[in-house]
Structure formats: C-alpha cells, structure tokens
Amino acid sequence: MAKIPIQVTVNGQTHQAEVEPRTLLVHFLREDLGLTGTKIGCDTSQCGACVVMMNGSTVKSCTCLAVQADGAEVTTIEGVADQGNLHPIQEAFWDNHGLQCGYCTAGMIMTSVELLQRNPNPTAEQVRAGLEGNLCRCTGYQNIVKSVLAAAERMGG
Amino acid sequence: MFAPEFEYHRANTVAEAIDLLSSNPGAKVMAGGHSLIPLLKLRLARPGVVVDIGGVAEMKGITIADGNIRIGALTTHWEIESSSQVAEANSLLAEAAGGIGDTQVRNRGTIGGNLSHADPASDWGTVLTALNATLEIRGPGGATRTASPTDFIVGPLTTTLGETEILTAVNVPVLAANQRAEYAKMAHPASGYAVVGAAVVVNVDGHTCTGASLAVGGAVPAPVRLTSVENALTGKELTFENIEAATAQADNDLGGEILGDFFASAEYRRAMAAVETKHALFHATEVAHH
Amino acid sequence: MTTRIFGSGIRRREDPRLITGQATYTDDVNLPGMVYAAILRSPHAHARIRSINTDAAKSAPGVLAVYTGADTEGVLNAIPCAWVVPDSDVKAVPYPAIATDTVRYTGDAVAAVVAESRYQAEDALELINVDYEILPANVHAESAMNEGTPQLHEDAPNNQAFHWVAAGGDTDSAFASAEVVVTDTIIQQRLIPNAMEPRSAVASYLSSMGELTIWNTTQNPHIARFVTSLVTGVPEHKIRVIAPEVGGGFGAKIPVYPWEMITAFCSMKLGRPVKWTETRSENYQSSIHGRDHVQTVEIAGTREGKITGIRSVVHAGMGAYLSTAGPGIPTILHGLMYSGPYDIPNIKADVYGVFTNTTPVDAYRGAGRPEATFLVERMVDLLANELNLDPVEIRRRNLIPKFEDGFDISLGLTYDSGDYQGALDKVLEHVNYEDLRRQQAQSRGQVTGNGHHDHGHDHGHDHGHDHGHGHDDQPSATKELIGIGVTTYCEICGIGPSQVAGAVGFGGGLWESAIIRFYATGKVNVFVGTSPHGQGEETTFAQIVSDELGVPVDDVEVIHGDTDNTPMGWGTYGSRTTVISGAAVALSSRKIKDKAIGLAAHLLEAAEEDIEYEDGKFFVRGSPDRSQSIQDIALMANVAWNMPAGMEPGLEASSFYDTPNFTFPFGAHVAVVTVDVDNGHIVLQRYAAVDDCGNQINPMIVEGQVHGGVVQGAGQALWEGAVYDEDGQLLTGSMLDYALPKAHLLPDIETLSTVTPSPHNPLGVKGIGETGTIASTITIYNAVIDALKPFGITRLEMPLTPEKVWQAIQQSGKP
Known part of the structure; x- marks a missing residue:
C-alpha cells in the first residue's frame, strides 16, 4: 500500500516521513520518532495514556492517524518541560504524589495542561470532570486532582 | 491494535470528497476519525479506501442568523460546547456537546461524523430530534437534500445517507424565550x-x-x-x-x-x-x- | 536534624523520570534487529484443534516464522503452578505455552507469528487457518463440579482443581447449639486487574553464550528467572530478567505467563531480539483475572450479638489452568482470615478450586483477603440486622481488645498487634456517625413519605458528576436514600517466615535481601531483590537508610528490578515489600553502622564502647569535636589506607531477612452512599478510612496507597465485573464494557490512621498496599444494602449496577 509523505513538527522539531495510511499517530511517535514517553494503555480510546497536544488541543494519539497529523504541531510529554525546567504541572504532580506507577502520567499531564489553559481556576469537580478520559489504576485520582489544583494556584489561575 | 491496510485520500472540498466516493465504491468517509478509527483498529471495518474530509473548510464553523443555528458538519463537539453564541442561542446544544465522551473525544469528534455513524447510544441524535433540527446532505453533481434526524438515523449504525453522499451541516432553531x-x-x-x-x-x-x-x-x-x-x-x-x-x-x-x-x-x-x-x-x- | 526523615512525607525520588516521559517501560525497549511477535488466540472457550494451516501466514510480507504447539511441544516445558497447597489434592494439570490439541479458554494461545513489524505480525495472524471442533464450555464456578458439566482436564475429575479445609474450634457443635444462625450466598465476581501498562516482554538470546535476557513487566524478576529456567531449559545463571519501569501490577504481573516464554522461544529459534506486547483486549482475555468465588456462608451467634461461629463452602474458579499462585489465593490467603478482627471461637472454611473454560485466576490486589473480609463483614451485618443491632454495636461486642504483642485466633494464627476499637472510635468520630444516622432517618422519612427531593445530579451530564457531601436542603424532585456502611477489618500480609511458606506449599522462600554499598564519595546504592512498581520504595528505602545512617536522602539510590545487579529476592506483592525488604535494608544499615563505629574508633583513637552516633556523626563520648562523619568513614573504608587490624576494606553490608511472623494491618472504614430510588443509581458520597499499618515511613505514600486501594475496591462494589456468556465468550472484552473507576465518579477519600507498631520486625511496620481494597468493597456494599433497608433488601450481586438496585426495589413490593 502506498505510503504517504507527512511533515509533523513535534516538540518544536520538524520531521518529514513516509507512513502507511494505517499508522496511528502514537505508533509514529513511539516507533518512528522514538518518543516513548507517550503510552498505549487500551485500544478503544478510553484510557488516555496516549494523550498528546496537537495544534493546541489534546488528542488521543491512538485514535488519530499519523496522516491526520500532516502539517500539525504536536507536543508530547517530552516537550512539556521548558529547557529542562519542569512545567508547573509536572512540579505539582511531583509535589503532591500525583503518580504511582507513572504509566498514565504523561496523558494525565497533557490533559491537565489543556484543562488549565481552558479553565485556569477550576474547582475540584471541574478537574474530575476534565479527567474523565484519563484512567489511572493507582492513585484513585485524588492526588492527581490535588496536583492539578495546586498547579492552577502556582500558575496564577 | 492495528488497522488493516487501506488507501488514503484527502479531500479539500465537498465536491472532491463526493468524487472520491463515487470513484471508489465502498470507501469510508473520515472526519475527526473518532467513529472510524476504532472500527479500523478492531478490524470491524475494512474499507479499501478512506476519504479524509477533515480539511474541508466549507464544512466547518457555526453561523447564527434569522433564528437558525447552522453548524458545519465538521464542527467539533468542543467548538459547540465552548461557543458562547451557541450557549446563548440554544443552551441545550452546548450542554449536550459538553456531555459527549471526554475532552479528547470532544476535541476531535465532529457533529457530522457522530450523526453519520449513527450509534444508537450517541447523544446528538436524541438531542437534535427534540430540537427539530434539519440536516443538510450533499450528493453527486451538487445535489442537496435535507432530512430530519429521525429520517436520517434509521437504526444502529444505519442512516439513509447514500454511499456517495455527505452530511454537510446541521440546522437548529434558536430557542425561543418561552x-x-x-x-x-x-x-x-x-x-x-x-x-x-x-x-x-x-x-x-x-x-x-x-x-x-x-x-x-x-x-x-x-x-x-x-x-x-x-x-x-x-x-x-x-x-x-x-x-x-x-x-x-x-x-x-x-x-x-x-x-x-x-x-x-x-x-x-x-x-x-x-x-x-x-x-x-x-x-x-x-x-x-x- | 530537626525533622526525622523516617516518617516524613517527602516527595518521591523516582518521579522526575516519570513526569518527563523519560522512564523506560518494557515496550519502550528497542534493540538492534528486533522483530515482533503476535499471538493467535483461540476464539472458542473449549475446542479440539483438528488442524492448523500456517502456509499463507508464513509467506505473508515481513513474516519470519510461524510457530504452533507442535513446535513448542517438548521444547518449552509446561508452565508450572508454584503454589501447590498441601493436603488438598491439587491437580497441577498440564499448562502448555501453546495449545497442542485442545484449547480451554478464549485467549489460549494457538500459534505465534514473528514479523519485521507489529502491523505485519497482526496481518499474518489473520492468515492462519485453524480447524476447530467446538466443545461445550463450562463457565460457572458454582456448577463446574456438577455431573454432566463439560470436563476440562482428564486428570481433574469433576473439574475439581483442589479441595482444602481449614478449621478451628468445633463448628458443628457451635452451629448445633447456636441461638441464631444467618446464612447467605455471596458472589465474589470475577475481576480484571487492569494495570495501566499491558503485559510486554522483550527477549534476546545470545546463542554463542547460551544467555537469555528478558525484559519483562513483572512484579518479581527473580521468580520470573527461576520459572523461565524451568520452562525454557536455559540454566538459571544464564538468564537475566529485567523488570524495567513497570506500569502497575496489582497481582497480574506476579505469574509467569506462557506469553513471555513464547517470546523467549521465538528469540532462541530466530537468533534475533523479539518483542511481544499485548493489546488491552488481549490483556482482558489472557492476563489473569481475580476473585471468582461463590460462597455459601453461615454465621452463628448469641441473641446478645456475640459471634460463636462462622463457616463456609466456597467454590473458587481457577480458570482453565492453575496460574502461578492460583491455588494459594482462595485457601491460605482467604480461609485463614475468617476471624477478621473478631474473637470467633469456631471457624471452618471448606474451599473447592474448580476449573472452568475461562481465563486463569490468580492474585488480584488483596488476593483472598478481600473475599474473606467481605464474607465476614457481610455476615456480621446480616447478624446485626437479624438481631436488630446497630452495625457498630455488634462489632464492638466482638472486636478483640487492644493487644500489643500477639493474640492467638482459633484458626491457629497469631495476630501481631492491634487496636481495633481505637480505629473504630476514630473513624466514627471523624464522620460523626450519629449525625449520619440522623440524616439517614430524614432521607427515609422523605422518600417513604411524600417528599420528593432533587439533588440535581444528572443535570445534562451523566450521573455522578455530583459528589457533594450529604444532602442539601433544596426542594428536590428525585428520591434518594442515604446508606451508611461501617467495617472493621484486619488482614494478613508480609507473609513469612519461609518455613511457613514451605509448609503451605508456596514454591519458594519469602525472605528478602538487601545490599547497601557506600562509595568513597559518601554516596550510597541500595540493592534489593523486591521490585516496586509504583509503591515508592526507591524513596522509602532511601528514607530508611538516611534515617539509620544520617546520609542525605538524595545521596541514596535504590536499585531494583534487574536480576544481574540485585540480590535474590521474591518480589513485590502481598504488601510485603516494605515489611520484609525494608527490614533487610534496615538490618544492612545497622551492619554498616556497626562497622563504621569500629572504623571511627580506630580513626579517633578511642575504644569502640566510647563511640557515640548521632545524625550521621560518630564521635567520642563527651568530645563531640572528635568526630567522623559517615562520609568520612565511607571514604576511609573505601580507600582502606588505615584500617584496624582484621577489618575488611569497603563499607558494604548484605542482609537476609526472614520475618518471624506475618503482619496484620487493620482499620475501620465508613462509606456513605446515596441511592436514587427512581433509577437505582448509586453515588458514593463519602468515604473515610482509618488504617493502621504500624510505623509509617512516608505518610504521603501511605495515603496514596489507601486512596488507590479504596478506589479499586469501590470498583468491585459498583462498576467492575468480567462477564462471560454461556459459550465462554468474554462480553466485557474491552474498556468500552468493563467499567473502571473514573475521576468524576468518586469523592475524595478521607484518610486517617492510628499507629500500632508491629512488635516483630525491625521497623515496626505493617503492609499498606492492599488494605484499602480489602475493606472498601464490603464497606460500600454494606452502605448500599443499608440504604435499601426500607425495602427489606438484604442482598444484591456485584457490581451494584443501577439496574440490579432498581430491579430489587421493584421486586420488594414496597413503595
């Protein structure tokens, strides 16, 4: 099957590649670009481990074809910290024990980045609602919610 | 999960998309991909050709005029949920949009894709039925027709959309003061x-x-x-x-x-x-x- | 030091790599020349394989090889069961890596494809043609032993996998003479563990050296190496198992599965590194499940509410084969816990393990203890109901009084320490129990009267967005009842000593070892045989060392997970890591200190008896200026320029710790739920947990364990359950149908604790990893049944879906 040329800017770096149309964005990121911080936890768009930012809004990269990202700007967990300085949300997850095994964390942080962009000063309930598409089996979500609220405060929401 | 192979075509206009559908029998239309990609991954859908209409500009956006809200079929749930004009003109639309799936589904999923997929458990069909919405459908040669949601969705994953037709917009009346x-x-x-x-x-x-x-x-x-x-x-x-x-x-x-x-x-x-x-x-x- | 590091909620040392996407999990491992395996799984629960045609798959693009059971038979040995419980007639039936003639559950391996890419491997699976003769399936634990039920294994007549009995006292007499007896049938539904990271393995075989390296998402790399050597025939010292970052386990990553053995086989055959990673739907079919008990239970008591006996007959589904620890879960870890925190003189557990055409069942968070705690706490509530006693009151009448060093229960165990009343008092005071009961009475008056109350919780969104506490005073149009569940529990974890492990048939030891190594720069590595995967021991173990030896916690790095650079250990499960492995770390720290004192005395020209230690400094008594820091000592020991006679160079210690007894954490939990009478919808409004895990090394981590544990137990009560149809098809085959707890459906968990140190381990700690799960399922369940009391409802099956509640209300015949 003919491969399709795409150009994707990931974490500020532009990549040109040829991909099979069926290649999922998450496989392109993990396998072709070696950006393994983005995880795969399910196959039905439920778990959110694969959430990345694409053109300014979050997507589940397991429910997006690489060809759909042609021309897009993508940010993955590897691109969240600014030149080695942790993003306030990353700091907050660390400070508040917002992770245990870490597998859901990349997706949680990406979702939280957007959540606070859209609502800089959310209530706990709004945070919980905003995390509906991200599953965590370790934390019971409590410290994740706490982390997002702490980040909001730190970011001056 | 891993989709089977398919050919991929990108349409830039509705006409182009309909041409691609006409010349590729059995082709599947993909808008945001939130209905089609899960089916591909489960290998429950095996289209030879996928026509990506995600970039068709004429199918995007919301216009409110003369008591009518016209929503391009490629408008995402999030765009509907977050539009203050929509919230003012018809609070139910915004509210329903905000309850669909999760943030990421709402960011990528489109109202047209959702309706065309016709999952019996989806929210739009129900909400738009109560709102007496009118769907705009385009076919080959620029043919257009309209349908009510109940004329359009006829069963689980079944619509009256022809193989070479595309749902292009949804029209919803502005809610009256009473x-x-x-x-x-x-x-x-x-x-x-x-x-x-x-x-x-x-x-x-x-x-x-x-x-x-x-x-x-x-x-x-x-x-x-x-x-x-x-x-x-x-x-x-x-x-x-x-x-x-x-x-x-x-x-x-x-x-x-x-x-x-x-x-x-x-x-x-x-x-x-x-x-x-x-x-x-x-x-x-x-x-x-x- | 002003604040002691032991007991301090410092942030975790493992987090930086995890929050930046730099951690390496198994599927992130990529090796030069690596190829991909995919496994063809049986679509039938029970079938005979007539023939397999792999020709088309073999010639598909990118395919290197296709293997079937004919290829692995005689090369890979059967997957062993490692917990053959004695005196129970365990049928360790053959468990081949790839089925040869019969498949016994949907998910059984039939063939494996290796290809250059994952997509090609998946494509080729579809080209394998298997001719099956479909056989009738048996999917229910309850009826598996009935006559006429389809048989799984020739060697296991009536599908009986084992029969195990535990008894203390004289239950027959106790029941014969009981004033009150209450019975119930409890179904512990089958659960899917759902670690967020699916299972994965990368195998690389170096034929010239005969060395096999496997990256494996396991909770116990050393056990994995042991079993891998048994299955592959590669000698144990030539196998290296690396558990890199592991994305949760919850028991499902204890077993050694056929899948990583197949991956190893493929690498050995092809001479190339091979990766296999399951999809989530594959995980649901073929990684172990948990629970699956049908329990017929009786409780006997006096009219005053004193429990005199408890007995059960349990049918525990084992699935199609005996998984690694399978038989130990419903027996040792379940039947021995029927006394709970109560003094119950007569107990009998009569447990049948049965084979069904389903995914094998093994340890899932709590592993046996949730099933036991549920049983005990349900029966106690039923007895209270029968006697018209408040659930709190009946517990008070039966709790074992406070004890600090040993209490013998009728089943022969000796509990280590406990203050059950104290925990109960604390949680009741915290939630203001009387006030909750008042609110409940009000809600009952309003619903059974004419009041209609609107909580507004489904306002345009799905149910559950609202988790406000209690009721508001707004007029309302929905009818909601409040329910309160109160549980006191005691559980068993940190299992040992190894002599006991042997006596109960566990196929290994249960000790742990730890090596502490100081470098010349004063920096420290701690090497442990356990393998934490989210529990934070890289931090808590560093805290132990820092506390014992006064080195900054940031100077301590904990190494685990790689069998090549860690000492032997039995792994992370059963809430044992901090208790057993932590004790080994403490003992090694103390050995270091002893040696440091000797070296300090030498360097300070003082007698050893005159050396005092405080906060990382060794000084001569009365002369604090004459001192050597631990870093000074580390340097001097490493360069060894001036060692006392007979003292070896280096500052390193190794310890092996075998605990003298289990630890028995305990606590008291309260759940408050509302039930919408119109639609049966339950909202968990509040959850308060008082847990006692003895001394806490890092309270922030302790709380995190409780949060997660409680929510996992809530999942069993309210949402989760694996469902098979009569043909053995898994209906909950993906996350679209199997409902995991989600953030918006939960309240904050209110965590509190009491501290009753365990008397028998060096740190006075008890396990905390499973307490939440052990207690919360029944606490929430009892709350729901309590809410439904006006309808006379005393039992429901889990998960408590809206329909089940609604149906029960409809059938109650009450308004």
Whole structure:
C-alpha cells in the first residue's frame, strides 16, 4: 500500500516521513520518532495514556492517524518541560504524589495542561470532570486532582 | 491494535470528497476519525479506501442568523460546547456537546461524523430530534437534500445517507424565550455512552406547558419522539404529578424494539426512558415538589 | 536534624523520570534487529484443534516464522503452578505455552507469528487457518463440579482443581447449639486487574553464550528467572530478567505467563531480539483475572450479638489452568482470615478450586483477603440486622481488645498487634456517625413519605458528576436514600517466615535481601531483590537508610528490578515489600553502622564502647569535636589506607531477612452512599478510612496507597465485573464494557490512621498496599444494602449496577 509523505513538527522539531495510511499517530511517535514517553494503555480510546497536544488541543494519539497529523504541531510529554525546567504541572504532580506507577502520567499531564489553559481556576469537580478520559489504576485520582489544583494556584489561575 | 491496510485520500472540498466516493465504491468517509478509527483498529471495518474530509473548510464553523443555528458538519463537539453564541442561542446544544465522551473525544469528534455513524447510544441524535433540527446532505453533481434526524438515523449504525453522499451541516432553531430545554442521560460507566438519554424542549406560558418536543435515545435502535408524552403534557400545568403522569406514557412511543445487554436490560431501559424524561422535564421546568 | 526523615512525607525520588516521559517501560525497549511477535488466540472457550494451516501466514510480507504447539511441544516445558497447597489434592494439570490439541479458554494461545513489524505480525495472524471442533464450555464456578458439566482436564475429575479445609474450634457443635444462625450466598465476581501498562516482554538470546535476557513487566524478576529456567531449559545463571519501569501490577504481573516464554522461544529459534506486547483486549482475555468465588456462608451467634461461629463452602474458579499462585489465593490467603478482627471461637472454611473454560485466576490486589473480609463483614451485618443491632454495636461486642504483642485466633494464627476499637472510635468520630444516622432517618422519612427531593445530579451530564457531601436542603424532585456502611477489618500480609511458606506449599522462600554499598564519595546504592512498581520504595528505602545512617536522602539510590545487579529476592506483592525488604535494608544499615563505629574508633583513637552516633556523626563520648562523619568513614573504608587490624576494606553490608511472623494491618472504614430510588443509581458520597499499618515511613505514600486501594475496591462494589456468556465468550472484552473507576465518579477519600507498631520486625511496620481494597468493597456494599433497608433488601450481586438496585426495589413490593 502506498505510503504517504507527512511533515509533523513535534516538540518544536520538524520531521518529514513516509507512513502507511494505517499508522496511528502514537505508533509514529513511539516507533518512528522514538518518543516513548507517550503510552498505549487500551485500544478503544478510553484510557488516555496516549494523550498528546496537537495544534493546541489534546488528542488521543491512538485514535488519530499519523496522516491526520500532516502539517500539525504536536507536543508530547517530552516537550512539556521548558529547557529542562519542569512545567508547573509536572512540579505539582511531583509535589503532591500525583503518580504511582507513572504509566498514565504523561496523558494525565497533557490533559491537565489543556484543562488549565481552558479553565485556569477550576474547582475540584471541574478537574474530575476534565479527567474523565484519563484512567489511572493507582492513585484513585485524588492526588492527581490535588496536583492539578495546586498547579492552577502556582500558575496564577 | 492495528488497522488493516487501506488507501488514503484527502479531500479539500465537498465536491472532491463526493468524487472520491463515487470513484471508489465502498470507501469510508473520515472526519475527526473518532467513529472510524476504532472500527479500523478492531478490524470491524475494512474499507479499501478512506476519504479524509477533515480539511474541508466549507464544512466547518457555526453561523447564527434569522433564528437558525447552522453548524458545519465538521464542527467539533468542543467548538459547540465552548461557543458562547451557541450557549446563548440554544443552551441545550452546548450542554449536550459538553456531555459527549471526554475532552479528547470532544476535541476531535465532529457533529457530522457522530450523526453519520449513527450509534444508537450517541447523544446528538436524541438531542437534535427534540430540537427539530434539519440536516443538510450533499450528493453527486451538487445535489442537496435535507432530512430530519429521525429520517436520517434509521437504526444502529444505519442512516439513509447514500454511499456517495455527505452530511454537510446541521440546522437548529434558536430557542425561543418561552422554551425550556434539557438533556438527561444515564451514561454507561465504561464507555460514557447513553444507556438512556432523554432530551426535552418545552414551551411554557407561566406554569403551563403549551407544547413539547421530547425525544429518547440509547434505549432504542434510533432516536424516537415521545408524542404520547408530548400530548399528555401539552395544556397541562407543569407540576410534579402532571409530569410524572405524562412521562409514564413514554412506553407507548418507544416502538417494538428496545435495546438490552448485560449492563442494562430492555426492561430496565424501557422503564428508564420514562424516568430520564421525567428527570429532564423536572430540570427544564425547575419543578420540584411544591 | 530537626525533622526525622523516617516518617516524613517527602516527595518521591523516582518521579522526575516519570513526569518527563523519560522512564523506560518494557515496550519502550528497542534493540538492534528486533522483530515482533503476535499471538493467535483461540476464539472458542473449549475446542479440539483438528488442524492448523500456517502456509499463507508464513509467506505473508515481513513474516519470519510461524510457530504452533507442535513446535513448542517438548521444547518449552509446561508452565508450572508454584503454589501447590498441601493436603488438598491439587491437580497441577498440564499448562502448555501453546495449545497442542485442545484449547480451554478464549485467549489460549494457538500459534505465534514473528514479523519485521507489529502491523505485519497482526496481518499474518489473520492468515492462519485453524480447524476447530467446538466443545461445550463450562463457565460457572458454582456448577463446574456438577455431573454432566463439560470436563476440562482428564486428570481433574469433576473439574475439581483442589479441595482444602481449614478449621478451628468445633463448628458443628457451635452451629448445633447456636441461638441464631444467618446464612447467605455471596458472589465474589470475577475481576480484571487492569494495570495501566499491558503485559510486554522483550527477549534476546545470545546463542554463542547460551544467555537469555528478558525484559519483562513483572512484579518479581527473580521468580520470573527461576520459572523461565524451568520452562525454557536455559540454566538459571544464564538468564537475566529485567523488570524495567513497570506500569502497575496489582497481582497480574506476579505469574509467569506462557506469553513471555513464547517470546523467549521465538528469540532462541530466530537468533534475533523479539518483542511481544499485548493489546488491552488481549490483556482482558489472557492476563489473569481475580476473585471468582461463590460462597455459601453461615454465621452463628448469641441473641446478645456475640459471634460463636462462622463457616463456609466456597467454590473458587481457577480458570482453565492453575496460574502461578492460583491455588494459594482462595485457601491460605482467604480461609485463614475468617476471624477478621473478631474473637470467633469456631471457624471452618471448606474451599473447592474448580476449573472452568475461562481465563486463569490468580492474585488480584488483596488476593483472598478481600473475599474473606467481605464474607465476614457481610455476615456480621446480616447478624446485626437479624438481631436488630446497630452495625457498630455488634462489632464492638466482638472486636478483640487492644493487644500489643500477639493474640492467638482459633484458626491457629497469631495476630501481631492491634487496636481495633481505637480505629473504630476514630473513624466514627471523624464522620460523626450519629449525625449520619440522623440524616439517614430524614432521607427515609422523605422518600417513604411524600417528599420528593432533587439533588440535581444528572443535570445534562451523566450521573455522578455530583459528589457533594450529604444532602442539601433544596426542594428536590428525585428520591434518594442515604446508606451508611461501617467495617472493621484486619488482614494478613508480609507473609513469612519461609518455613511457613514451605509448609503451605508456596514454591519458594519469602525472605528478602538487601545490599547497601557506600562509595568513597559518601554516596550510597541500595540493592534489593523486591521490585516496586509504583509503591515508592526507591524513596522509602532511601528514607530508611538516611534515617539509620544520617546520609542525605538524595545521596541514596535504590536499585531494583534487574536480576544481574540485585540480590535474590521474591518480589513485590502481598504488601510485603516494605515489611520484609525494608527490614533487610534496615538490618544492612545497622551492619554498616556497626562497622563504621569500629572504623571511627580506630580513626579517633578511642575504644569502640566510647563511640557515640548521632545524625550521621560518630564521635567520642563527651568530645563531640572528635568526630567522623559517615562520609568520612565511607571514604576511609573505601580507600582502606588505615584500617584496624582484621577489618575488611569497603563499607558494604548484605542482609537476609526472614520475618518471624506475618503482619496484620487493620482499620475501620465508613462509606456513605446515596441511592436514587427512581433509577437505582448509586453515588458514593463519602468515604473515610482509618488504617493502621504500624510505623509509617512516608505518610504521603501511605495515603496514596489507601486512596488507590479504596478506589479499586469501590470498583468491585459498583462498576467492575468480567462477564462471560454461556459459550465462554468474554462480553466485557474491552474498556468500552468493563467499567473502571473514573475521576468524576468518586469523592475524595478521607484518610486517617492510628499507629500500632508491629512488635516483630525491625521497623515496626505493617503492609499498606492492599488494605484499602480489602475493606472498601464490603464497606460500600454494606452502605448500599443499608440504604435499601426500607425495602427489606438484604442482598444484591456485584457490581451494584443501577439496574440490579432498581430491579430489587421493584421486586420488594414496597413503595
């Protein structure tokens, strides 16, 4: 099957590649670009481990074809910290024990980045609602919610 | 999961998309991909060709004029949810959009893709039925037609959309000052889809119902209007007792086939159609026990 | 030091790599020349394989090889069961890596494809043609032993996998003479563990050296190496198992599965590194499940509410084969816990393990203890109901009084320490129990009277967005009942000593070892044989060392997970890591200190008896200026320029710790739920947990364990359950149908604790990893049943879906 040329800017770096149309964005990121911080936890768009930012809004990269990202700007967990300085949300997850095994964390942080962009000063309930598409089996979500609220405060929401 | 191979074409205009569909029988249209990609990954859909209409600019955006809200089929749930104009013109649209799936689904999923997929558990079919929406459909040679949601969605994953047709826009009336609207949904705890969803639009004059447009989805293969309940409610004072009595008739309108599974049987969904309608009406009309 | 590091909620040292996407999980491992394996799984629950045609798959693009059971038979040995419980007639039936003639559950391996890419491997699976003769399936634990039920294994007549009995006292007499007896049938539904990271393995075989390296998402790399050597025939010292970052386990990553053995086989055959990673739907079919008990239970008591006996007959589904620890879960870890925190003189557990055409069942968070705690706490509530006693009151009448060093229960165990009343008092005071009961009475009056109350919780969104506490005073149109569940529990974890492990048939030891190594720069590595995967021991173990030896916690790095650079250990499960492995770390720290004192005395020209230690400094008594820091000592020991006679160079210690007894954490939990009478929808409004895990090394981590544990137990009560149809098809085959707890459906968990140190381990700690799960399922369940009391409802099956509640209300015949 003919491969399709795409150009994707990931974490500020532009990549040109040829991909099979069926290649999922998450496989392109993990396998072709070696950006393994983005995880795969399910196959039905439920778990959110694969959430990345694409053109300014979050997507589940397991429910997006690489060809759909042609021309897009993508940010993955590897691109969240600014030149080695942790993003306030990353700091907050660390400070508040917002992770245990870490597998859901990349997706949680990406979702939280957007959540606070859209609502800089959310209530706990709004945070919980905003995390509906991200599953965590370790934390019971409590410290994740706490982390997002702490980040909001730190970011001056 | 890993999709089977397919050929990929990108359309830039509706006409181009329809040409691609015409020349590739069996091709599947992909908007945001949130309906199609899961099917591809499960290998439940095996189209030879996928036509990506995600970049068709003419199918995007929301315009509100002359009492009508026109929503391009490629408009995402999030765009509807977050539009202050939509919220002002028709609060039910914004509210329903905000309850679909999760943030990422709303960011990528489109109203047109959702309707065309016709999942019986989706929210749009039910909400747009109650809102008396009109769907715009384009076919080969620039042919256009319109359809109501109930004419369009005819069963689970089944619409009247032709193989070479594309749903291009949804038109929804602006809510009048005397209209109250609400959507109540019992969501499946895993998928978030509606086990039963009830959308209500009620015309009020003081405490009296002067007309109602009620729809139920999730429990049925395709959204249905609750005409018995509408009739029972119209002309009545909107009291707890009248609403309870009217919604008890929902059963008459559900048709012969009620969906059921191990999570929620047909018997239960049948009963919940009335309960959720009742709850939606209570909220819409702010009725509590007096 | 002003604040002691032990007991301090410092942030975790493992987090920086995890929050930046730099951690390496198994599927992130990529090796030069690596190829991909995919496994063809049986679509039938029970079938005979007539023939397999792999020709088309073999010639598909990118395919290197296709293997079937004919290829692995005689090369890979059967997957062993490692917990053959004695005196129970365990049928360790053959468990081949790839089925040869019969498949016994949907998910059984039939063939494996290796290809250059994952997509090609998946494509080729579809080209394998298997001719099956479909056989009738047996999917219910309850009826598996009935006559006429389809048989799974020739060697296991009536599908009986084992029969195990535990008894203390004289239950027959106790029941014969009982004033009150209450019975119930409890179904512990089957659960899917759902670690967020699916299972994965990368195998690389170096034929010239005969060395096999496997990256494996396991909770116990050393056990994995042991079993891998048994299955592959590669000698144990030539196998290296690396558990890199592991994305949760919850028991499902204890077993050694056929899948990583197949991956190893493929690498050995092809001479190339091979990666296999399951999809989530594959995980649901073929990684172990948990629970699956049908329990017929009786409780006997006096009219005053004193429990005199408890007995059960349990049918525990084992699935199609005996998984690694399978038989130990419903026996040792379940039947021995029927006394709970109560003094119950007569107990009998009669447990049948049965084979069904389903995914094998093994340890899932709590592993046996949730099933036991549920059983005990349900029966106690039923007895209270029968006697018209408040659930709190009946517990008070039966709790073992406070004890600090040993209490013998009728089943022969000796509990280590406990203050059950104290925990109960604390949680009741915290939630203001009387006030909750008042609110409940009000809600009952309003629903059974004419009041209609609107909580507004499904306002345009799905149910559960609202988790406000209790009721508001707004007029309302929905009818909601409040329910309160109160549980006191005691559980068993940190299992040992190894002599006991042997006596109960566990196929290994249960000790742990730890090496502490100081470098010349004063920096420290701690090497442990356990393998934490989210529990934070890289931090808590560093805290132990820092506390014992006064080195900054940031100077301590904990190494685990790689069998090549860690000492032998038995792994992370059963809430044992901090208790057993932590003790080994403490003992090694103390050995270091002893040596440091000797070296300090030498360097300070003082007698050893005159050396005092405080906060990382060794000084001569009365002369604090004459001192050596631990870093000074580390340097001097490493360069060894001036060692006392007979003292070896280096500052390193190794310890092996075998605990003298289990630890028994305990606590008291309260759940408050509302039930919507119209639609049966339950909202968990509040959850308060008082847990006692003895001394806490890091309270922030302790709380995190409780949060997660409680929510996992809530999942069993309210949402989760694996469902098979009569043909053995898994209906909950993906996350679209299997409902995991989600953020918006939960309240904050209110965590509190009491501290009753365990008397028998060096740190006075008890396990905390599973307490939440052990207690919360029944606490929430009891709350729901309590809410439904006006309808006379005393039992429901889990998960408590809206329909089940609604149906029960409809059938109650009450308004």
